[in-house]
Amino acid sequence: MATLAALLYHLLPLFPDLSAVWLAENLRNAIFINVILAVFNMLPLPPLDGGRVAVGLLPYPLAVRLASVERFGFFILIGLILLPTLAGQYGQYVNVIGWIIWPPIEVLVRFFYSLAGLL
Numbered sequence: 001m002a003t004l005a006a007l008l009y010h011l012l013p014l015f016p017d018l019s020a021v022w023l024a025e026n027l028r029n030a031i032f033i034n035v036i037l038a039v040f041n042m043l044p045l046p047p048l049d050g051g052r053v054a055v056g057l058l059p060y061p062l063a064v065r066l067a068s069v070e071r072f073g074f075f076i077l078i079g080l081i082l083l084p085t086l087a088g089q090y091g092q093y094v095n096v097i098g099w100i101i102w103p104p105i106e107v108l109v110r111f112f113y114s115l116a117g118l119l
Contacts, residue, residue, distance in 0.1 A: 002038070002112045005030035009116035031116065035108045039101045045077055046070035 005027045012020045012027075042050035046069050055063045069076070080097050087094035113119050 002031045002034040002108075003115070005034065006112045006116035009118070027116070028113075028118070031112045032109055035105055035112065036101075039104050039108065040097070043097070043100065045073050047073040047077060 009024065009027050012024055015023055041048050042053070044050045044054035044066075046052070046055065046067060051066065051070065051073065055067050058066060084093070084095040084098070110119060
């Protein structure tokens with residue numbers, strides 16, 4: 001979807017000015033949101049696709065151990081999502097998911113923005 005949005009960006013000169021501004025903003029947002037969702041989905045946690053990829057790539061003994069976490073994976077994921085809010089109540093900044101996914105998000109967004117001719 002991010003690739004499609006980046007390629008559609010090249011069609012903006014065909015639209016009237018006001019429509020092109022609106023469409024450009026929406027295409028930039030589409031690129032950003034799709035990259036975030038793709039990177040988040042590839043976290044190596046079993047309820048996510050990245051967990052299934054990790055289970056497929058790991059040696060059998062480790063794959064079995066990781067696959068056994070799947071029934072708790074949703075709760076682990078919710079805990080990691082809520083951790084910044086809970087830590088913020090105590091004046092701490094702990095954003096584990098953000099620390100993990102933000103670097104690849106930045107790289108991929110730059111790639112797709114350059115594909116769209118935005119950089």
